[in-house]
Amino acid sequence: MDLKKLLSQINISADWIGLREVREKGTYRVIRDGNPQANGAGTSHGIMVEVLANGQFGYYATNDMSISGIQNAAAKAKAQAIHASEYSLYSFSEDARPKATGEYESSFSKAAGSVSAGEINEILLAGCDALKVSDKIVSASAYGLITETEFNFVSTNGSDINQKFLMVTSDFSATAQDGNIFQRRTGGRSGHQIGLEVFDKSNITNLCAGIGQQAVELLFAEECPTGTMDMVLAPDQMMLQIHESIGHALEIDRILGDERNYAGWSFIRLEDFGTLQYGSNLMNVTFDPTVEHELASYAFDDGGLEAQREYIIKDGLLVRGLGGKESQIRSNTPGVANFRASSWNRAPIDRMANLNLEAGESSFDDIISNIEYGVYMETNRSWSIDDYRNKFQFGSEYGQLIVNGKLTKTVKNPNYRGVTTPFWNNLKKVGNASTFGIHGTPNCGKGEPNQVIRVGHASPVCQFENIEVFGGV
Amino acid sequence: MENKFNNISDKVFALLNEGEYLTLSFSSENTQFIRFSQSKIRQTGLVDDASLELELIYNNRTCGESFTLSGDIDADINSAQSVLETLRVEVVQLPEDPYIVMPENNGSSRDIHSGKLLSVEGAAKALTPAMEGVDLAGIFASGKIYRGNANSLGQKHWFSTETFSLDYSLITADEKMVKATFAGSKWNQSEYESFMTASIKRLEFMKRDAIKVEPGEYRTYIASPGVRDILDMFSWNGLSEASIQQGQSSFGKMRNENSKLSPCFSLLEDFRSGSVPRFNDNGEVAPDVLNLVNGGLLENTLINSRTAKEYDIVSNNAGGGEGVRAPYMSAGELSEAEVLKKIGTGLYLGNLHYLNWSDCIGGRITGMTRYACFWVENGEIVAPIENMRFDDSFYNFFGENLEAVSNKVEFNPEVGTYESRSLGGTHCPGVLLSSFSLTL
Ligand SMILES: [Zn+2]
Numbered sequence: 001m002d003l004k005k006l007l008s009q010i011n012i013s014a015d016w017i018g019l020r021e022v023r024e025k026g027t028y029r030v031i032r033d034g035n036p037q038a039n040g041a042g043t044s045h046g047i048m049v050e051v052l053a054n055g056q057f058g059y060y061a062t063n064d065m066s067i068s069g070i071q072n073a074a075a076k077a078k079a080q081a082i083h084a085s086e087y088s089l090y091s092f093s094e095d096a097r098p099k100a101t102g103e104y105e106s107s108f109s110k111a112a113g114s115v116s117a118g119e120i121n122e123i124l125l126a127g128c129d130a131l132k133v134s135d136k137i138v139s140a141s142a143y144g145l146i147t148e149t150e151f152n153f154v155s156t157n158g159s160d161i162n163q164k165f166l167m168v169t170s171d172f173s174a175t176a177q178d179g180n181i182f183q184r185r186t187g188g189r190s191g192h193q194i195g196l197e198v199f200d201k202s203n204i205t206n207l208c209a210g211i212g213q214q215a216v217e218l219l220f221a222e223e224c225p226t227g228t229m230d231m232v233l234a235p236d237q238m239m240l241q242i243h244e245s246i247g248h249a250l251e252i253d254r255i256l257g258d259e260r261n262y263a264g265w266s267f268i269r270l271e272d273f274g275t276l277q278y279g280s281n282l283m284n285v286t287f288d289p290t291v292e293h294e295l296a297s298y299a300f301d302d303g304g305l306e307a308q309r310e311y312i313i314k315d316g317l318l319v320r321g322l323g324g325k326e327s328q329i330r331s332n333t334p335g336v337a338n339f340r341a342s343s344w345n346r347a348p349i350d351r352m353a354n355l356n357l358e359a360g361e362s363s364f365d366d367i368i369s370n371i372e373y374g375v376y377m378e379t380n381r382s383w384s385i386d387d388y389r390n391k392f393q394f395g396s397e398y399g400q401l402i403v404n405g406k407l408t409k410t411v412k413n414p415n416y417r418g419v420t421t422p423f424w425n426n427l428k429k430v431g432n433a434s435t436f437g438i439h440g441t442p443n444c445g446k447g448e449p450n451q452v453i454r455v456g457h458a459s460p461v462c463q464f465e466n467i468e469v470f471g472g473v
Numbered sequence: 474m475e476n477k478f479n480n481i482s483d484k485v486f487a488l489l490n491e492g493e494y495l496t497l498s499f500s501s502e503n504t505q506f507i508r509f510s511q512s513k514i515r516q517t518g519l520v521d522d523a524s525l526e527l528e529l530i531y532n533n534r535t536c537g538e539s540f541t542l543s544g545d546i547d548a549d550i551n552s553a554q555s556v557l558e559t560l561r562v563e564v565v566q567l568p569e570d571p572y573i574v575m576p577e578n579n580g581s582s583r584d585i586h587s588g589k590l591l592s593v594e595g596a597a598k599a600l601t602p603a604m605e606g607v608d609l610a611g612i613f614a615s616g617k618i619y620r621g622n623a624n625s626l627g628q629k630h631w632f633s634t635e636t637f638s639l640d641y642s643l644i645t646a647d648e649k650m651v652k653a654t655f656a657g658s659k660w661n662q663s664e665y666e667s668f669m670t671a672s673i674k675r676l677e678f679m680k681r682d683a684i685k686v687e688p689g690e691y692r693t694y695i696a697s698p699g700v701r702d703i704l705d706m707f708s709w710n711g712l713s714e715a716s717i718q719q720g721q722s723s724f725g726k727m728r729n730e731n732s733k734l735s736p737c738f739s740l741l742e743d744f745r746s747g748s749v750p751r752f753n754d755n756g757e758v759a760p761d762v763l764n765l766v767n768g769g770l771l772e773n774t775l776i777n778s779r780t781a782k783e784y785d786i787v788s789n790n791a792g793g794g795e796g797v798r799a800p801y802m803s804a805g806e807l808s809e810a811e812v813l814k815k816i817g818t819g820l821y822l823g824n825l826h827y828l829n830w831s832d833c834i835g836g837r838i839t840g841m842t843r844y845a846c847f848w849v850e851n852g853e854i855v856a857p858i859e860n861m862r863f864d865d866s867f868y869n870f871f872g873e874n875l876e877a878v879s880n881k882v883e884f885n886p887e888v889g890t891y892e893s894r895s896l897g898g899t900h901c902p903g904v905l906l907s908s909f910s911l912t913l
Contacts (some may be wrong), residue, residue, distance in 0.1 A: 034572050039536040039563070044520065046541055059518030064544045076593070079503075080517050083594055087601040089513035117536070118566030125568065139719035175720040180730055182720040182834045184697075257509045259649070260610040262640040264826070264843075342892075345520045382864075384829040386841040391862050391913045394840045395831055414833055417862070417913050448612035449506050449639075449890035450522075473835025473866055 001047075001065060003154040004333060009067055009073045014081075016094045017074060018420070020302060021045075021065075022344035025148045028106040029117070032141040039117060046344035051077040055091030056084050061345040063173040094157055096326050096456040100306055104299035107115065107292055108195025109335070112148050112166055116442035123201045128203040128438035131174040131459050133212035134188060138182075139175040139207055140212070144168065145191070147442070151302075158234040159304045167191055167295060168198045169442055172208050176215040177291060183218035183412060185211050188236045188379045189456065190439040191295045214398055217410050219463070222412035223471035225397050230374030230428075231416055231467040232367055235437025238459035240380040242357055245420045246278075247455070250390035251446075252323025252331050253350040263446050264387025267420065270333055276318040279424025284358040285313040287322065287336040294456035295440025300337065303348055312355070316425075323350050342451035349447050353441075354456035360430025366451050367429045367463050371404040373405040375469050376400045376407060377414045393417040413472030423464065431460030474523075475631050476503060477546060480623040481525065482549045488557060494530040494576050495557075496776065497524075498754050499621035501542070502894055505593045508615040509641065512604035519593060522893060523619075525553060529560040530575065530752075534567045536560055538540045574755055574778040576624035582758065586747065588635030588658030590615050599662060603669040607676065609755065611641025619893055623758040630758075632750040634658065636898070639665075639826055640888040642844070643672060649679035649857055652698070652824055652844045656886040681856040684848050686911065688861075692819030693909035695813050696845075697883040700802065701899040702825040703838065708796030710833050712765055714774040715795055718784050723836045723867070727771040732868055734769040735875035739747065742775070743801035746884075749897030753777070757790035765797070769872075784876065802901035805878025814852040815877065815905055821847045821854065831864055839864040839912075862913040870906050880904040 003019050010017060023045040029040060033284045047283075048061040051074055058081030060073035085091075100410040124142040131140035148167040169191030187207060191197075254258060268276070289297050289307035300306055305318045305325050312320050323331060324339025327350050340351040368376070382395030398406045399414030440456035498762045500582050501523035508516040511618055526539035542549045590600050600613055615637035623629040638656035653672040655665055659696055695703075706723075716722035726732040742763045743749045751758050757778060764772045775795040781788035792798055807815060823845030832841040848855045866872075879902040886898035 035572065036534075038570050039567055040538065042524075042526070042539040044524070044541050048518075050518075056514070057516065059516075061518065061520045061522070063522055063541050066543075066545065069544070076519060079594060080519060083597045084507065084514040084517045087514045087597055089510055114567060117563045121566070121568055125751060139484060139721070155515070177720050182725065184721060202841060221827075241690075256510070258515055259608060260510070261612065261640065261652070266646070300742065341897070344524050347516050347518060349516075364598045382831050382839070384827045384831075384839045384841070387843055388858050388860075389824055391841065391860070391863065393862060393913065396840050414746075419913075448508050451612065452891055472832040473837050 003152050005105065005159065006067065006070050007156065009291040010071055011059070012074050012078050014053050014078050016097060016156055018097060018153065020048045020050070020344060021085055021152040021246045022122060023150045024343060027146045029124060029146065030141060030143045031121065031122050031128045033139055034125065034128060037141065043241050043342055046156045048344050049073040049077050051081055052092065052094065053078050053081040053084035054422050054441045056081040056088045057092060059347050060086060063377060067421060067426060068255065083131040090330050091142065092326065092329070095270050097155055097157065097304055098325060098328055100300050100304040101160045102299055106166045106193035108166050110196040112146055112196065115199050123199045123204060126201055127172055127204040127208040130208035131212040133171060133209060134216055134432045136176045136216050137174050137212055138177040141173050143171045144160045146196065146343060153304060155304065156451065160302050161304060163298055163300065164356060165193060166195055167193050168196065172211050172214040174212045174220045178219045181219055183215055184255045185215035185218060186379065187211055190236065190437070191442050192293045192438065192440060193295060193297055194293050202411045217400065217454060218412045221410040221412040224375060224411040224469060226321050228466055229469055230463060230465050231400070231469055232374060232376040232402065232461060232463045234461055235379040235459045236379045237377050237440055238357060238462055239439040239457040240394060242355055242454060242457045242459060243352065243387060244383060245392055245423065247322065247352040249420065251321045251350045252327035252335055255321065256327065256330060259446065262448050264310045267388040267390050270331055272318055273333055274319060277316050278313050278421060279316045279358055280427040281316040282360055282430045283313055283316045283424055283427050284311065286310065286356050286358060287312050287316060288356050289337065291354055291438065291458060294354045294458060295454050296456040301339045302341045303339035305337035305339060310336050322349065325356050340453060342453050351453050352455045354443065356457060357459040359433045359436050359460045362429045362431050364461055366433060367431060367461060368402055368407055371402045372404060374402040375414055376441065381462045390419050392420065413414055414469065415471065416469045417466060418466050426464045428465045429463040431462060436463035474619050479671060480546060481550055481553055482623040485553045485557065488554060489906055490624055491529055492704050494755060495639050496528040496576050496624040496627050497622065497732055498526040499619065500893065501619040501912055502616060504616035504894055505596060507596060507600065509604070510610045512607060512609040514597060514601070515705060517597065527553065527556050529557065529564055530573060531564045533569045533573055534564045534565060535570055535573050536563050541586070552878045558673055567905040570651060572779050572782040576626050576756065578626070578628040579758070579902050581629040582752065584632045584747065584750065586634040586658060586834045589660055590635055591660050594726070599740065603666045607673050609641050610644065613639045614890060614894055620750050622752050624756055630750070630752040630756055630757050638886055638888045645676060645679050649683065650844050651675045651679060652889060658741065679857050680843065683857045684855065685859045686848060686861060687746050688911050688913060690908045690910055692816055693822060693906045694903060695906070696903045697821045697901050698804040698885055699822050700824040700901045700904055701885040702828055702840070702899060704800050705800060706828055706830070706838055710830065712775050712797060713795030714776040715780045717774060721833070723830065724771060724774065725834060726836065726868065734766060734868070734871045735873065735876050736769045737805050737878045738871045739767050739803040740801050741801050742797055743900070744799045753790060753792040759790045763789055765802055799897055800899045800901070804880050804882045804902045807877040807879045807905055809879065809881055812879065813849055813854065816849045816879055817852060818850050820858065821849050834866045835866055837864065837866040862911060864912045865910040874906045874908045875904060876907045877905040
């Protein structure tokens with residue numbers, strides 16, 4: 001699609017016009033209990049025409065990408081802007097859409113299409129078989145999602161951006177049963193910007209055998225103990241902890257109140273930036289769109305702002321918010337390039353992208369060996385937090401008791417609850433690079449109309465003290 | 474739109490070879506969105522979207538692919554043809570699928586609901602002035618929604634509707650909120666304005682200073698919108714037969730351990746209101762009414778034809794994910810006027826927020842109170858409460874702690890818009906619980 005040509009043929013007068021084309025193809029394959037459960041694909045392709053008039057943006061997202069379709073969309077988007085401008089929340093100028101030109105491409109070894117549907121089914125089938133380590137495994141499934149996205153953006157103030165993404169999300173899951181006890185262990189459904197090299201049969205079968213083993217182990221494990229104690233979280237649980245109790249709380253559009261009817265508000269106020277001690281001084285959090293293979297890396301956000309790494313929390317102090325150009329203008333607060341849309345049919349809003357906890361000094365052994373009594377938890381299973389992002393309760397799939405500096409027996413149904421800033425101020429040790437894991441999920445929901453978007457979260461293993469921990473029913 | 478779907482269907486089915494079976498699913502919408510914050514317009518626009526999915530079956534193997542339709546009929550037929558070619562290449566590479574659901578022709582249907590909507594030019598002016606003098610955040614969505622399904626044996630279903638919803642929160646200066654949804658298919662300006670006035674009046678209750686309640690067990694009334702959030706959980710590792718069979722369902726205890734809920738609790742799937750199509754992605758039509766939990770006993774689970782084949786049971790034509798598409802919880806005896814008196818001393822919870830299984834197999838759900846939630850003493854509202862976390866099993870609160878069910882079933886429209894506008898909603902009453910567990 002020649003977007004520049006389309007843009008040049010739009011004959012309406014407006015303060016600014018932008019065309020954002022997204023073509024995304026998702027291909028998913030699922031094997032369950034030795035049989036194909038689903039082999040499907042979906043391509044979504046369209047253009048959002050955005051027009052600025054009277055200080056108000058209006059959009060028309062259309063599947064009709066002909067010249068007449070785009071012309072009609074531009075005229076109607078302008079009319080939307082004009083009718084709404086009588087009641088605008090904020091009067092914007094072209095500054096909200098900075099000029100940007102450039103390209104981006106995910107790094108990968110094996111391109112989409114380089115492994116056939118038949119081969120992927122065969123590899124997932126092998127994974128599924130490997131999950132069935134014993135007849136206690138009553139259900140096993142292996143899942144792969146390949147996403148290819150192309151993003152093009154042009155505007156009347158000279159922006160011209162092309163970004164290509166290749167992403168793979170996979171998951172492996174084993175449910176074990178003994179009488180009326182059921183336990184499920186998974187690979188955590190994590191996604192990365194990566195190629196089809198992910199579908200490596202021996203890696204997958206090894207991983208799956210471990211997952212199956214732990215599912216069975218959980219059947220015969222004791223309940224996680226109840227009490228206030230030390231807690232150590234693996235990166236695939238930290239991911240959720242960062243996402244819910246840092247990321248969403250710091251989105252500037254939430255702080256400004258845009259989300260109050262849906263995802264909620266935030267306990268953070270604009271005056272907290274630069275002053276609030278969010279956590280202990282071991283806490284360093286970055287917005288980092290430059291990490292190779294992390295799911296939400298990119299060069300530009302969907303408003304055309306160039307993306308770069310920024311400290312959000314430095315030595316525990318809150319220094320910067322997660323707000324794109326519109327939020328930065330509205331709030332006069334420093335932000336990041338995170339004005340993002342789920343697709344061509346939704347308008348961009350402030351999203352998280354990659355939000356990472358930087359590695360610290362402690363080895364895994366340093367952390368465990370200094371704990372008298374506590375629980376180590378892996379892989380998120382349950383998540384819930386209030387609309388201000390204060391009171392949370394999270395659960396993990398797999399726990400291990402720590403006694404006198406050693407990991408001992410496995411415990412099932414590990415859960416914990418807390419309140420955001422006291423929790424982060426209880427951050428006692430931060431693992432070093434050897435404990436670091438990069439994770440991501442395609443399933444963060446937010447916005448009205450609703451949008452589901454990809455986020456990445458990388459973290460080392462972390463220790464928290466004085467945490468309220470408990471088990472299952 | 475219907476003609477376009479029929480036209481593409483006819484052309485694509487004509488391309489099929491011997492032994493190939495094809496099912497087409499069509500989905501489309503023309504929507505206006507206006508997003509409000511501080512009773513002003515934050516973002517606004519229009520969305521036209523349409524997609525077609527092809528599901529090919531050949532030699533006991535199946536695969537599917539969907540694509541965005543452009544609206545140009547020739548281009549769309551070409552795209553469908555090339556997707557069919559891709560599926561033909563893929564389907565022969567796949568392992569055999571023993572639980573494949575073959576298409577059938579059990580008769581066609583056509584279900585068209587017309588409405589009267591605001592014009593896209595006039596909506597901002599019709600909506601905004603009534604919000605004056607109050608802080609409102611929310612979303613207006615309005616437009617047409619189409620769903621179609623056809624298969625190569627000649628079966629065809631069509632559903633279209635025109636609906637709108639304004640889903641909003643009103644917020645006091647000290648951040649107390651009430652929630653409301655004005656939804657329907659025929660816009661009536663004066664009804665809208667009096668609905669808004671009534672919800673602004675409700676906000677007055679919220680202006681008293683909030684009180685903090687301690688974690689513990691409380692007598693609690695949960696109003697219909699809060700009950701809806703709990704019932705939503707039953708579509709996620711809940712009433713799905715596959716989920717029970719695969720050891721992941723919170724209802725496994727009812728099947729395996731003979732656990733029961735209160736005789737006051739009955740939940741059915743009821744399509745009679747017509748707000749959501751009865752046909753699923755395979756074009757199979759669900760019964761008008763299906764008892765799920767009847768008087769506290771698990772009477773039916775949701776079984777799609779694939780699950781039926783795998784476990785050798787009878788399908789009730791549930792959807793792909795075996796979720797509850799048209800939930801209806803039966804009314805009880807408790808009258809609205811009696812609610813506060815029957816609480817006595819305890820909690821009135823208007824809405825809940827962010828529910829999740831904290832122990833799915835045990836039926837334990839955690840979540841937050843939100844919006845209009847009050848402390849009640851001696852049958853009278855004392856003040857709103859600060860939001861609290863609950864963590865309790867539905868085997869308790871819909872079991873022996875379910876004291877009464879209100880006699881008024883309310884409709885809570887589904888206003889979700891992930892990827893596209895949702896249809897339908899949940900019919901349910903409020904519930905009075907002798908005990909409900911708050912934890913943080
Ligand atoms: Zn999220």
